[in-house]
Amino acid sequence: MALLMAVTAFMAQVTDGIDPSQCIAPLGMESGAIRDEDIAASSSFDSGNVGPHHGRVRTELNGGAWCPQTPATAELKEWLQIDFHTVHMITGSGTQGRFGNGQGAEFAEAYMLEYWRPRLSKWIRYRNHAGEEVIKGNLNTYLESKSILDPPIMASKVRFLPYSYHKRTVCMRVELYGCRWTDGIVSYSMPQGDKRGATWEFYDTAYDGHWDGEKLRYGLGQLTDGKVATDDFKMAFYEPTIQGWVGWKNDTRENKYIEIIFEFDRVREFTAVHLYCNNQFTKDVQVFSEAKIMFSVGGKRYKGEPLTFDYIEDRIFESPHNVSIKLHHRVGRFVKLQLHFALRWMLLSEITFDSAVVNGNFTEEEEEIVELDDNELQKDQNTIVGSENKNVVSAVNNPNGVGQYLGVVVGLLSVLAVLMLAAVTFIIIQQRRYKSSPRPSQIPSGCDKAALYREPSLGRLPSNSDYADVRDPEYAVPLQPSPLPRAPPPLHQFLPKPPPVPPPPEQYYAATEICNGGFVPPPPPLSTPPPVRLSRQPRYVSNMRTYVGP
Numbered sequence: 080m081a082l083l084m085a086v087t088a089f090m091a092q093v094t095d096g097i098d099p100s101q102c103i104a105p106l107g108m109e110s111g112a113i114r115d116e117d118i119a120a121s122s123s124f125d126s127g128n129v130g131p132h133h134g135r136v137r138t139e140l141n142g143g144a145w146c147p148q149t150p151a152t153a154e155l156k157e158w159l160q161i162d163f164h165t166v167h168m169i170t171g172s173g174t175q176g177r178f179g180n181g182q183g184a185e186f187a188e189a190y191m192l193e194y195w196r197p198r199l200s201k202w203i204r205y206r207n208h209a210g211e212e213v214i215k216g217n218l219n220t221y222l223e224s225k226s227i228l229d230p231p232i233m234a235s236k237v238r239f240l241p242y243s244y245h246k247r248t249v250c251m252r253v254e255l256y257g258c259r260w261t262d263g264i265v266s267y268s269m270p271q272g273d274k275r276g277a278t279w280e281f282y283d284t285a286y287d288g289h290w291d292g293e294k295l296r297y298g299l300g301q302l303t304d305g306k307v308a309t310d311d312f313k314m315a316f317y318e319p320t321i322q323g324w325v326g327w328k329n330d331t332r333e334n335k336y337i338e339i340i341f342e343f344d345r346v347r348e349f350t351a352v353h354l355y356c357n358n359q360f361t362k363d364v365q366v367f368s369e370a371k372i373m374f375s376v377g378g379k380r381y382k383g384e385p386l387t388f389d390y391i392e393d394r395i396f397e398s399p400h401n402v403s404i405k406l407h408h409r410v411g412r413f414v415k416l417q418l419h420f421a422l423r424w425m426l427l428s429e430i431t432f433d434s435a436v437v438n439g440n441f442t443e444e445e446e447e448i449v450e451l452d453d454n455e456l457q458k459d460q461n462t463i464v465g466s467e468n469k470n471v472v473s474a475v476n477n478p479n480g481v482g483q484y485l486g487v488v489v490g491l492l493s494v495l496a497v498l499m500l501a502a503v504t505f506i507i508i509q510q511r512r513y514k515s516s517p518r519p520s521q522i523p524s525g526c527d528k529a530a531l532y533r534e535p536s537l538g539r540l541p542s543n544s545d546y547a548d549v550r551d552p553e554y555a556v557p558l559q560p561s562p563l564p565r566a567p568p569p570l571h572q573f574l575p576k577p578p579p580v581p582p583p584p585e586q587y588y589a590a591t592e593i594c595n596g597g598f599v600p601p602p603p604p605l606s607t608p609p610p611v612r613l614s615r616q617p618r619y620v621s622n623m624r625t626y627v628g629p
């Protein structure tokens with residue numbers, strides 16, 4: 080029970096993808112959650128009266144707003160900057176003019192936004208899906224004008240830049256709406272998508288990083304914007320308001336796989352990755368056939384065995400598949416995905432990770448400390464088979480005091496288990512004495528005991544659902560006798576389990592037969608994954624696709 084609770088408590092900390100429609104809270108200009116020192120400006124007319132920290136929406140302090148030194152023009156010289164320190168998803172912006180108890184007359188009729196994220200080496204001008212940069216501002220000094228930002232901005236700093244076609248004195252009070260970006264993804268890098276025929280582009284149009292030649296680097300885009308594409312990829316071309324897919328074709332890639340590298344804000348422990356993939360196989364598009372996943376702390380060396388995941392192809396349902404891959408609590412700040420082609424085309428819309436920040440002393444260059452941690456993890460994986468147990472072990476590593484408690488519980492359980500084992504052994508010996516006649520209880524030498532007693536492990540069965548396990552070399556225990564016994568006895572032997580009561584003779588015969596006949600495990604039930612259908616997000620209004628070029 081305690082174990083179960085520990086596991087549940089641990090799972091609760093794992094973060095999931097963000098739903099942009101729920102990410103609309105004011106981010107702290109009005110409430111003061113954003114502190115004065117985190118608000119800056121290019122200049123202010125009089126910093127004591129109308130300095131940057133007066134630029135809070137629905138507040139009246141001194142002069143009553145931020146007012147820059149020079150009037151707004153189309154040149155964008157002045158800015159008001161908000162620093163969140165961590166990356167936030169920003170889904171809306173609001174502005175107000177200077178009311179100043181009825182004395183104010185200044186407001187900005189229009190403005191632009193620029194944003195910054197660690198990894199983006201420059202400020203990026205915001206563009207909505209229609210490619211527009213200018214955002215409509217105020218018409219008077221008192222009403223707030225709010226705008227939805229679609230796509231949302233992922234940024235740790237945002238600037239408001241008052242804009243005007245004609246020279247105009249402006250003052251602003253502002254607010255941003257959104258939420259913390261708990262996924263922790265700072266950037267992803269990958270090859271830009273391909274064109275299909277003359278007109279269909281599977282480009283990542285929302286990508287805000289560098290686009291040099293083939294490669295997209297240091298930015299975020301469609302794969303992390305929280306919106307999924309339409310079931311039929313063609314729709315996005317006929318209907319410009321619909322989110323499209325990012326896609327690649329195999330014949331331009333010598334490697335026959337697509338590599339996507341995700342960078343995170345902190346070192347994290349990963350439980351799963353979810354890839355939302357198109358599967359219109361009649362149109363030459365299919366979910367990847369194999370995924371290799373690697374982890375790194377520093378971003379240079381990817382250590383440990385890569386996790387390998389084979390996708391059982393689905394040639395029945397053409398609707399998009401949300402493929403979830405367990406990541407077995409691997410640790411890193413960089414995750415590299417290698418997705419192998421199953422057909423000519425591979426289309427992706429969204430990738431999310433379930434992860435939790437690991438508190439520990441990790442150095443950038445992944446020195447000894449990290450090495451130690453990795454080894455520890457590998458050891459855990461060696462000694463434990465079964466996914467529930469894995470969670471328990473990770474909970475032990477989890478630095479929140481549960482570990483000690485777990486230790487005691489595991490100790491007690493071990494003692495219990497040993498006692499039970501002793502009792503069972505005693506019973507067996509007694510029985511053997513009774514039955515002096517030789518029984519065919521001997522297992523033929525050509526047959527491995529493990530094959531008989533092995534319980535079906537989830538990880539090894541070809542899964543019939545989208546949530547399949549990874550073929551992890553650490554877990555895939557081969558059916559052949561292992562060459563050397565592993566040093567420490569597996570933990571699951573000590574956990575309470577129904578004691579191995581000697582089976583009746585019939586079972587021995589049956590098992591022997593199976594063994595000699597070359598035992599083949601029964602095939603999994605031939606059911607197909609349920610079609611994954613998602614409630615549609617509100618679609619964009621856009622008919623023009625723009626790119627941030629290099």
Ligand SMILES: *[C@@H]1O[C@H](CO)[C@@H](O)[C@H](O)[C@H]1NC(C)=O
Pocket residue numbers: 095096307353355401402403429431613
């Ligand atoms: C895919 O499934 C996972 C787990 O059920 C879920 O958290 C995630 O939001 C899904 N992704 C999409 C794009 O629906």
Ligand SMILES: *[C@@H]1O[C@H](CO)[C@@H](O)[C@H](O)[C@H]1NC(C)=O
Pocket residue numbers: 329330335420421422423
């Ligand atoms: C790549 O696509 C071609 C069809 O153009 C196909 O014949 C080939 O098998 C594909 N290669 C892989 C590795 O899937």
Ligand SMILES: *[C@@H]1O[C@H](CO)[C@@H](O)[C@H](O)[C@H]1NC(C)=O
Pocket residue numbers: 440441442
């Ligand atoms: C982390 O490790 C570095 C070098 O190993 C050490 O200098 C530093 O003091 C450590 N920090 C903490 C908080 O333990």
